Amino acid sequence: MVKLTPTARVILGMLKLGARTGYDIKRVTEFSTRFFWGASYGQIYPELRKLERRGLIEGEHDPRGAIARRAYHLTDAGEAALHEWLTDRENWIFEYRDEQLLRLFFGDLIAHEEVLANVQVTREQWEQTADEFRGIETAALEEADEGQIFPLTALRFGIGFADWMVEWYGQLEERLRSGEPPTQVEKAQSSS
Amino acid sequence: MVKLTPTARVILGMLKLGARTGYDIKRVTEFSTRFFWGASYGQIYPELRKLERRGLIEGEHDPRGAIARRAYHLTDAGEAALHEWLTDRENWIFEYRDEQLLRLFFGDLIAHEEVLANVQVTREQWEQTADEFRGIETAALEEADEGQIFPLTALRFGIGFADWMVEWYGQLEERLRSGEPPTQVEKAQSSS
DNA sequence: TGAGCCATGTAAACGGTTACATGATTCC
């Protein structure tokens, strides 16, 4: 079983999907997986070196004019490691850190109107995020027409997620405003 | 404006809510904020020292028999810093890292049945998480009766969140099974 | 000619987890 660092996972996948350089990988992740799986240059370039030393990828000097560019592709061992990771169902990383929820958790320590103001800006922020996600839907739809459908599926996840946030904070807002106890159970009732 | 590290934020809040020792803080976060704001001993103890040096908290030697215990409480400066942080609406930390969603994003690289198996275990995992959250509801309800209602609100967030995940993955599962395109938009329609 | 993009890389700092080390107390 080949051990892959978090950044190695997204690198191998992106190379398989068509990215070739470190710059490429950064650019593509920036408008696709950024929301749930980021990668910075400080990780990407050293990781590409390590993956090549381990024989999972191969790089070739591929200058663009005078720009020294290094283009990578998966080796057979790299393909195998990628497939192994993609079908591994043992345990996986899920990290969630939400400062507004922490502030809400401590809501008993501040005034009612202060909680309400926090809730309101949080809802507004998620509305903005939902809009941003919807703004890149067209690009994902075109990609889907060319056969890559799952990036669109992941984007739809993001849209649904942001919409749920807007809903949840919106309802909490209403309850706080009306003076009802803010502790009703929410039931997710998604429809397609 | 007093600068607080991420761990300092949860420490100040927990001290205000009644926790007294580093051990206390760890124990309380473990069954309350763990899901969205963790803290480990390796962070807590050094941070308590730093906060005391900065005059935001004060510790007193408070042995329990022969056990050397140090009990902390907020100073006026600490109370002010906590309030300032709780009402700051400028910018906040939101981090989301989801390996199953990354695998889904790369779904075009593996077989249809392999994607389906991933989706299924993800849904099952979230069902389990939702159950776990519901399992601590009673404790949160008691706490709410004593006047602390927002920890319960945060827990209800977690339950709604997990339920939404179950819904979303469940619907994707159905579509993958039926051969429909897995790209319909989900609309969150929460009801109280 | 200048802005913006293409392209690669490193160093420092930061934050976090894990593992290790120690030992008393409580309760069955």
Added chain:
DNA sequence: GGAATCATGTAACCGTTTACATGGCTCA
């Protein structure tokens, strides 16, 4: 007597972000 819990703390390691540094290419 032994297990679980109370209690504190450090060292090593890991992964990530940010800032810095460099410089060519493209197009208006």
